[in-house]
Amino acid sequence: MTNESNQDRREFLKTSGLLTGGAILSSLPFGARATAGYHFSANDTIKVALIGCGGRGKGAAQQALSTKQNIKIVALADAYQDRLDDAYKVLTERSLKAADGTPKVDVPEDHRFVGFDAYKQAIALADVVILATPPGFRPSHFEEAIRQGKHVFMEKPVATDAPGVRKVLAVAEEAKKKKLNVVVGLQRHYQPVYREMIKRIHDGAIGDIVGGQVYWISGGVWHKPRKPNQSEMDYQMRNWYYFNWLCGDHINEQHIHNIDVANWVKKGYPVSCQGTGGRQVRNGKDDGEIFDHHIVDFTYADGTTINSQCRHYEGTYSKVDEMFLGTKGKIDTFGAKSALMAYGSSQPIYAHNSKADGNPYQIEHDELFDAIAKGQYKFADAENGAKSTMTAIMGRMATYSGKVIKWDEALNSQIDLFPEKLAWDAIPKSQPDANGLYQIAVPGKTIAV
Secondary structure (H helix, E strand, C coil), X not given: CECCCCCCHHHHHXXXXXXXXXXXXXXXXXXXXXXXXXXXXCCCCEEEEEECCCHHHHHHHHHHHCCCCCEEEEEEEECCHHHHHHHHHHHHCCCCECCCCCECEXXXXXXXXXXXXXXXXXXXXXXXXXXXXXXXXXXXXXXXXXXXCCEEEECCCCCCCHHHHHHHHHHHHHHHHCCCCEEECCHHHHCHHHHHHHHHHHCCCCXXXXXEEEEEEECCCCCCCCCCCCXXXXXXXXXXXXXXXXXXXXXXXXXXXXXXXHHHHHCCCCCEEEEEEECCCCCCHXXXXXXXXXXXXXXXXXXXXXXXXXXXXCCCCCEEEEEXXXXXXXXXXXXXXXXXXXXXXXXXXXXXXXXCCCCHHHHHHHHHHHHHHCCCCCEECHHHHHHHHHHHHHHHHHHHHCCCEEHHHHHCCCCCCCCCCCCCCCCCCCCECCCCCECCCCCCCCCCC
């Protein structure tokens, strides 16, 4: 996850910030200003643009503002005016001030951009970009941010289909060449209990990993009922969680956290998977096209199988966790009572004290902005983020089709879920029938790869 550079701040900024055509000096990223002889000090402002002003976007922006660096939010972008306005209100209500007394949220009207192309204008004004739109937009937004030479924090997952994953992988290589820091919101990688426990697993504390289970079983998330005369594009955008071009199903949008931990523990990605899923409880008009449960066996190159479970059933047992079995012992949980246990022993090999761990959502921003302020190239999360996203998508392919899916065929799939064009009157590829219901995958019939 890290690739530390020995460059000093000025040399780093010469190589990482690229001048974009037509921009004036004051609106360039600080790296580009360095090439023009700009003087730097510890108090330099790091300008941040927020792309995607929903709940996660607001949260990520507040975490950026809570770091120790001199951060300013200078641009907002969203497809919707109401979401942008709400984000601006939330971010300004605390009246946060920088060290020089100026507002830490300084977004005049002409720095607030609305529409499908709004992200391009906002990115141009910033040094660092927070990408927090629905996942279907992530590949194109990431591509633009790296093209413009910006450091990136982007939420998971990073795509919803194989073409999107391939784009992110290609752009990740460009980010490395430009020495641009990229952090992906798989925050367990920044959570002390996971870092410590998985380091010990990799050091052999419980032997070779031979099996495991990962879970996100819960009651599910929100619904937004259809409004009279609402366009199909608007309805799907407002209810993005229930449409695969936007979300990728909850195995991708939510359960990716746990699947990613399995990949981390195994130090690799599965070579194949098979599974089952369907709609048992959430099967109404407002449930879009996604399944409400997925159960998948992921098989890794050494033959190890990790079982994955996710479901959205209200009023049932909930569990969000991971457990792994080794040749010498096991770990049952990564929670507050996490411990590595040897078989046959009542005393842990190691027990983690989580009292002083801190909030991993904050830590990922603390570490990203600390690196940027120091002129360090440390974070290249995009490749792992893309491959863990692909793992989740491969699991969806298995449950939708009922087939054994291999990694290479999944990654090379040509099924593109994204609409032919983005406009409020454009037609998404998934459409409701006369009864208002969407076509649902049928295992054994659906072609998912």
